[in-house]
Amino acid sequence: MNIFRFLGDMTHLISILILLLKIYATKSCSGISLKTQELYALVFLTRYLDLFTDFISVYNTVMKLVFIASSLAIVWCMRNHPLVRRSYDKQLDTFRHYFLLLASFLLALLLHEKFAFQEVLWAFSMYLEAVAILPQLVLLQRSGNVDNLTGQYVFFLGAYRAFYIFNWIYRYFIDPHFTRWIACVSGLVQTALYADFFYFYFISWKNNAKLQLPA
Numbered sequence: 001m002n003i004f005r006f007l008g009d010m011t012h013l014i015s016i017l018i019l020l021l022k023i024y025a026t027k028s029c030s031g032i033s034l035k036t037q038e039l040y041a042l043v044f045l046t047r048y049l050d051l052f053t054d055f056i057s058v059y060n061t062v063m064k065l066v067f068i069a070s071s072l073a074i075v076w077c078m079r080n081h082p083l084v085r086r087s088y089d090k091q092l093d094t095f096r097h098y099f100l101l102l103a104s105f106l107l108a109l110l111l112h113e114k115f116a117f118q119e120v121l122w123a124f125s126m127y128l129e130a131v132a133i134l135p136q137l138v139l140l141q142r143s144g145n146v147d148n149l150t151g152q153y154v155f156f157l158g159a160y161r162a163f164y165i166f167n168w169i170y171r172y173f174i175d176p177h178f179t180r181w182i183a184c185v186s187g188l189v190q191t192a193l194y195a196d197f198f199y200f201y202f203i204s205w206k207n208n209a210k211l212q213l214p215a
Helices: 003-026 032-051 058-080 097-110 119-132 135-144 150-174 181-193 193-204
Strands: none
Touching: 003 058, 003 097, 003 119, 003 150, 003 193, 032 058, 032 097, 032 135, 032 181, 097 135, 119 135, 119 181, 135 150, 135 193
């Protein structure tokens, strides 16, 4: 494992911890898209099926279990916790995410590295993760103001994928057998979706002002 992969994993983990902190400390999920969280839960459940077939390392196994468990816990809290679910912005979280599911699944059937059950689901998870943030970004644009913890969560989530791009570039040059082109393209698309958010995040940080996204 290289430093870019490690930094990507750590920023991803930080983003999840920030979101869990927001939910458990404030008993609120205001500004968080349940649809995005459900998509991420599905991403991890379909990507990490190799937990049942392959063992790579203790670190790899632990991180996969953490991502699965945390995503399911977040969805459960937003849906079932008696206090947290009251703060869910259902009226703003109206993105038709089932179109993302359908498009990702059809793309995985057409474009995959190997036509096998686990490989198709892996491709599906990569395509879906590339666009899973869209409901969240749309919700933030509709709400306008973004609280500090939510802004930090989205920032670190975007940074995680940016580090993974460097990881893939690094692996391309040192590993002659590296062929994960689906991951590379999906990662570039995903990072590009954050460009607008990163711009306004930087402006707010530079001016020491509250993060606001244009509607």
